[in-house]
Amino acid sequence: MEAQHQVNRKAARGWRFFKSVCGICVLLLLSLASWSAAYFFIRYLLNAFGSRPSDYVGQLFTQLVAFVTSMGIMGTIGVIFRDKRMEVFRPMIDAMKRIAKGDFTVSIPSDERVPGQFGELVESINHMAVELNQMEKMRQEFISNVSHEIQSPLTSIGGFARILQSDELSREERMHYLGIIEKESARLSKLSENLLKLTSLESDHHPFERRRYRLDKQLRSVILACEPQWNDKGIDMDVSLEDVSIEADEDLLSQVWVNLLHNSIKFTPAGGTIGVRLKRNGQQAVVFVTDTGIGIPENDVTHIFERFYKADRSRNRSTGGSGLGLAIVKRIVEMHTGSVAVQSVHGKGTTLTVRLPALPSAVAPK
Numbered sequence: 001m002e003a004q005h006q007v008n009r010k011a012a013r014g015w016r017f018f019k020s021v022c023g024i025c026v027l028l029l030l031s032l033a034s035w036s037a038a039y040f041f042i043r044y045l046l047n048a049f050g051s052r053p054s055d056y057v058g059q060l061f062t063q064l065v066a067f068v069t070s071m072g073i074m075g076t077i078g079v080i081f082r083d084k085r086m087e088v089f090r091p092m093i094d095a096m097k098r099i100a101k102g103d104f105t106v107s108i109p110s111d112e113r114v115p116g117q118f119g120e121l122v123e124s125i126n127h128m129a130v131e132l133n134q135m136e137k138m139r140q141e142f143i144s145n146v147s148h149e150i151q152s153p154l155t156s157i158g159g160f161a162r163i164l165q166s167d168e169l170s171r172e173e174r175m176h177y178l179g180i181i182e183k184e185s186a187r188l189s190k191l192s193e194n195l196l197k198l199t200s201l202e203s204d205h206h207p208f209e210r211r212r213y214r215l216d217k218q219l220r221s222v223i224l225a226c227e228p229q230w231n232d233k234g235i236d237m238d239v240s241l242e243d244v245s246i247e248a249d250e251d252l253l254s255q256v257w258v259n260l261l262h263n264s265i266k267f268t269p270a271g272g273t274i275g276v277r278l279k280r281n282g283q284q285a286v287v288f289v290t291d292t293g294i295g296i297p298e299n300d301v302t303h304i305f306e307r308f309y310k311a312d313r314s315r316n317r318s319t320g321g322s323g324l325g326l327a328i329v330k331r332i333v334e335m336h337t338g339s340v341a342v343q344s345v346h347g348k349g350t351t352l353t354v355r356l357p358a359l360p361s362a363v364a365p366k
Contacts, residue, residue, distance in 0.1 A: 091108045091109070091122075092108060092121065092122065092125060095108050095125055095129070096125065099125075099128070099129060099132065102136075104129050104130075104132040104133035104136055105129070105133060106125075106126075106129045107126055107129065108122045108125055108126055146195070150188065150191065153184035153185070153187050153188050154184075154188070156180065156181075156184045157181050157184050157185065160177040160178075160180050160181050161181065163177055164177055164178070191324070194324040194325070194328065195324065197255075197328060198307070198324060198327060198328055198331065201328065201331045201332065201335070202331060207249075208249050208252070208335065209249050210247050210248055210249055211247065211248075211249075211250065212245060212246070212247045212359060213245065213246070213248075213250055214243065214244070214245050215244045215245065215246045215253075215278060215285055215287075215356075215358075216241035216242060216243055216244055216278050218250065218253065218254065218257070219239075219241055219257055219276060219278055219287070220239070220241060222254060222257040222258055222261060223237060223239060223261065223276060225258075226258070226261050226262070226265065229262070229265045230261075230265050230274065233265065233268070233269075233270045233271075233272075234270050234271050235265065235268055235270070235271070235272050235273065235274055236271075236272070236273045236274075237273075237274055237275075237276070238273055238274070238275040238276070239275070239276050239277075240275075240276075240277045240278070240279075241276070241277070241278040242278055242279045242280055243361075244278055244279070244280050244285045244358050245358065245359045245361075246285050246356055246357065246358055246359055247357075247359055248336050248356065249335075249336070252332045252335070252336075253332065253336070253356075255328065255329075255332060256328075256329050256332050256333060256354065257287075259325040259326065259328060259329050260289045260329060260352055260354075261274070261276075261289065262325070263325060263326070264289055264290075264291040264293065264350070266293075267291065267293035267294050267350075268291045268292060268293035268349075269292075269293065269294075272291065272292040272293060273291070273292045274289070274290065274291045274292075275288065275289070275290040275291070276288070276289055276290075277290075280358055281355075283357060283358055283360075284355050284356065284357065284358055285355070285356045285357070285358040286353065286354070286355050287353070287354040287355075287356075288351055288352075288353055289351070289352045289354075290349065290350070290351040290352075291349050291350055291351075292348070292349040293349055293350060294346075294347065295344045295345050295346040295347050295348050295349055295350055296342070296344040296346060296350055297346045298346065301342055301343075301344055304326050304342060305326050305327055305329075305330040305340070305342075306323075306327065307323065307324060307327045329354075333354055333356070336356055336357070337357060338354060338355050338356040338357065339354075339355045340352065340353065340354045340355075341353045
């Protein structure tokens with residue numbers, strides 16, 4: 001495809017050069033014709049009036065008439081072809097006006113009459129419209145998702161608040177409803193926190209402080225910090241960590257490991273197993289987080305890093321997820337010039353693999 005584009009660009013440049021040469025030749029012929037016509041016209045007038053001016057005056061009059069004649073001819077040609085040029089550029093002008101008003105569905109049809117360089121302009125306008133249309137769809141989807149995520153807990157809070165106004169509730173019922181309100185409020189707070197964090201990460205102003213540290217020690221600390229969650233479900237932790245050091249923002253990467261572990265704990269049934277492995281692969285540190293949970297349907301695997309995407313909405317709703325955790329993970333890993341991938345078998349489990357640049361052992365901190 002790129003080779004074809006190069007051939008087309010070379011052909012367009014050749015065509016433009018040919019038209020330029022033809023234009024110069026036409027201009028020269030036009031000047032010659034204008035000067036010749038002016039010369040014979042002046043001679044005719046002088047003979048008609050029987051005047052014999054000096055050669056200087058004759059040449060001066062000839063040049064003046066030739067200039068006026070050339071300008072008149074070129075002006076006439078410009079008027080004739082002006083409407084045709086406007087027919088070529090009118091679709092571009094109309095398309096830009098529609099884009100300025102927010103209509104990104106425009107598409108300018110290709111026209112063989114459009115010169116080469118302006119043909120590239122048409123392609124660029126069409127490409128810009130497609131990209132803007134995709135961004136607009138993403139924006140609308142984002143607003144829809146945020147509205148949905150906010151509306152659900154607000155509906156619950158409002159409904160249970162109305163129930164609490166009843167004097168017939170027992171203390172146990174009242175405490176139960178208050179617990180639900182507290183849980184939904186926490187979900188709203190977490191959603192707001194994650195939205196702000198993701199927005200900050202995608203900007204150019206989020207604090208990013210690299211330092212050298214042992215990745216295996218960080219992973220071990222995060223696993224121990226999550227012990228209450230995996231211990232309550234009776235989950236067996238299978239941990240294997242090689243000594244690997246990296247240069248990264250420790251706080252940001254801590255968020256990555258917390259999000260991955262929390263996801264694995266959420267979707268792994270009681271008595272299941274979660275494996276965390278770290279190994280060096282050349283100049284990379286590779287982290288595997290594997291669980292024996294519910295897995296992800298094949299059609300959903302490619303979408304799990306998208307904002308608000310949930311492979312199992314009902315289960316995510318029960319566990320309080322918002323669909324932003326893995327989007328945050330992906331963004332933080334990319335900020336460290338790393339990559340994150342997923343492998344999953346529905347009903348059997350999931351493995352998330354994070355690859356980060358590793359420091360040579362010789363410069364690793366103790």
